[in-house]
Amino acid sequence: MRSIPFETVKGKIKEACIEANYILGEDVLGGFRRALGEEDSPIGKEVLNQLIENARIAREERIPLCQDTGLAVFFVEVGDAVTIEGGRLSEAINEGVREGYRDGFLRKSACHPFSRKNTGDNTPAIIYYELVPGDRLTITFCAKGGGSENMSRATMLKPSDGLAGVEDFVVNRVWEAQANPCPPIIVGVGIGGTMERAALLAKKSLLRPLGQENPDPELVDIEKRLLKKINCLGIGPAGLGGRTTALAVHIILEPCHIASLPVAVNLNCHSSRHGEILL
Amino acid sequence: MINKIHLTPPLEREKLETLTIGDNILISGVIYTARDTAHKRLVEFLDKGKPLPFDISGQIIYYVGPTPARPGRPIGSAGPTTSCRMDAYAPRLMEAGMRGMIGKGPRSPEVIDSMKKWGCVYFGATGGAGALLSLPIKKAEIIAFEDLGPEAVRRLEVKDFPVVILNDVRGNDLYKDNVEKYKRK
Numbered sequence: 001m002r003s004i005p006f007e008t009v010k011g012k013i014k015e016a017c018i019e020a021n022y023i024l025g026e027d028v029l030g031g032f033r034r035a036l037g038e039e040d041s042p043i044g045k046e047v048l049n050q051l052i053e054n055a056r057i058a059r060e061e062r063i064p065l066c067q068d069t070g071l072a073v074f075f076v077e078v079g080d081a082v083t084i085e086g087g088r089l090s091e092a093i094n095e096g097v098r099e100g101y102r103d104g105f106l107r108k109s110a111c112h113p114f115s116r117k118n119t120g121d122n123t124p125a126i127i128y129y130e131l132v133p134g135d136r137l138t139i140t141f142c143a144k145g146g147g148s149e150n151m152s153r154a155t156m157l158k159p160s161d162g163l164a165g166v167e168d169f170v171v172n173r174v175w176e177a178q179a180n181p182c183p184p185i186i187v188g189v190g191i192g193g194t195m196e197r198a199a200l201l202a203k204k205s206l207l208r209p210l211g212q213e214n215p216d217p218e219l220v221d222i223e224k225r226l227l228k229k230i231n232c233l234g235i236g237p238a239g240l241g242g243r244t245t246a247l248a249v250h251i252i253l254e255p256c257h258i259a260s261l262p263v264a265v266n267l268n269c270h271s272s273r274h275g276e277i278l279l
Numbered sequence: 280m281i282n283k284i285h286l287t288p289p290l291e292r293e294k295l296e297t298l299t300i301g302d303n304i305l306i307s308g309v310i311y312t313a314r315d316t317a318h319k320r321l322v323e324f325l326d327k328g329k330p331l332p333f334d335i336s337g338q339i340i341y342y343v344g345p346t347p348a349r350p351g352r353p354i355g356s357a358g359p360t361t362s363c364r365m366d367a368y369a370p371r372l373m374e375a376g377m378r379g380m381i382g383k384g385p386r387s388p389e390v391i392d393s394m395k396k397w398g399c400v401y402f403g404a405t406g407g408a409g410a411l412l413s414l415p416i417k418k419a420e421i422i423a424f425e426d427l428g429p430e431a432v433r434r435l436e437v438k439d440f441p442v443v444i445l446n447d448v449r450g451n452d453l454y455k456d457n458v459e460k461y462k463r464k
Contacts, residue, residue, distance in 0.1 A: 041461055043301075043443070047405055054411040063410040064346045064356035067429075105355055107346040107429050116316050118428045147361045147383075147406065179454060180361045180384040182406040234462030238405050239384065240443070241457025271407045 002135035004279050006087035013096025016141040016275035018104035021064045024055040027210040028272050035244040044242025066271045069106040070143030072097045072125040079134040097125045140207050143273040148181035154199045154264035166263050173265040174230050179239020182269035184247045190264040192254040202266035205250035223249045289337025290378040292398040300453040305439040310339040312433040318368040332423035339379035344429035354419040356409030359383040366390045373397040385454050395450045402442035415440040
């Protein structure tokens with residue numbers, strides 16, 4: 001067994017929460033620059049330039065990229081030969097979120113669904129665990145904003161709807177969302193599993209860096225075709241018209257029940273904020 | 280170079296009638312913030328006949344819940360939130376005197392009708408550009424509902440805050456027109 005101190009995990013989580021909210025990934029910035037070269041809409045170009053400038057200001061002036069610093073979502077791969085010394089892993093993650101959102105001047109956006117009373121420290125974090133072989137701990141952090149999350153949907157199609165039904169559902173979702181999820185967006189699609197599994201796969205697909213090809217060759221062409229269809233919708237940067245409605249479509253597919261065709265679409269705003277911790 | 284129009288609240292109907300969708304506007308002076316729960320409370324005040332925590336006549340409400348300010352700064356990141364969540368409340372606030380809203384995303388037909396009726400405009404600020412949009416905010420002060428934290432009502436002093444007109448007082452819609460223009464088969 002390999003033992004990792006509670007304090008180490010907590011400290012890394014804190015750092016990841018802060019850094020992801022101030023420094024936009026090079027993959028996303030590269031996506032903005034590429035889009036700028038392809039965009040015909042003058043107002044669309046202006047918005048893309050503002051987003052590039054916003055990322056510079058955030059990094060240099062230490063102002064969060066977006067005021068919605070998100071719910072803190074974590075995908076955790078725990079090696080079966082790992083133990084946490086001095087506390088529980090979930091508590092180390094939540095404590096890291098508490099400290100990161102406090103000391104990093106990040107917004108606390110978690111509240112009770114009915115009373116809307118704020119929990120005050122952005123916890124509870126949303127944590128998904130996966131047990132893997134080995135003695136490593138890999139944690140991926142995602143600051144997920146409410147605007148794009150609100151525009152996400154899951155559905156249970158009929159097997160007869162097939163791939164065409166899936167594509168229609170994805171494109172319609174983006175069309176109905178219009179400017180609300182802060183385009184240019186990243187479209188995460190989960191296909192298969194059960195209802196909740198499809199939603200989880202859709203969220204997980206958003207973690208893949210922009211520009212990295214889907215490891216499943218069956219999905220590469222579907223992603224390309226969907227991206228083309230979505231970028232013909234005309235929604236454009238900030239929804240003000242243009243070619244760049246999405247920067248990418250990411251799909252994860254798994255087997256499903258013989259009676260079902262579950263599909264989920266999880267949209268991510270252009271401020272795609274991620275961090276990875278390897279321990 | 281894009282021509283920019285300068286505006287300072289309180290907004291007068293005569294001036295608002297000269298504005299049209301797509302106009303680039305720089306707002307200076309005082310604006311107020313309110314989002315979901317603050318809107319619910321403001322409308323509860325109106326329902327009970329109680330005076331609002333600030334004089335809303337001719338004023339602009341910015342849909343924003345900023346991040347906490349670092350020491351020495353007036354405010355943190357401060358970009359717009361999705362406006363459609365305020366659609367249920369906006370017509371009541373227009374009736375009470377509000378003449379401008381800043382947010383992102385399309386509004387309901389009811390809100391657009393109310394804007395025509397009362398002479399109110401809807402301004403768009405770039406969603407997700409909260410760092411950039413915080414720079415023109417020179418001063419911020421909580422004036423109501425402090426218990427709501429990021430959702431509290433703030434009085435902001437801004438200098439050349441950049442927005443574009445999304446819906447004017449004639450019911451035109453920049454989103455609809457522009458998306459149609461770039462739509463392809």
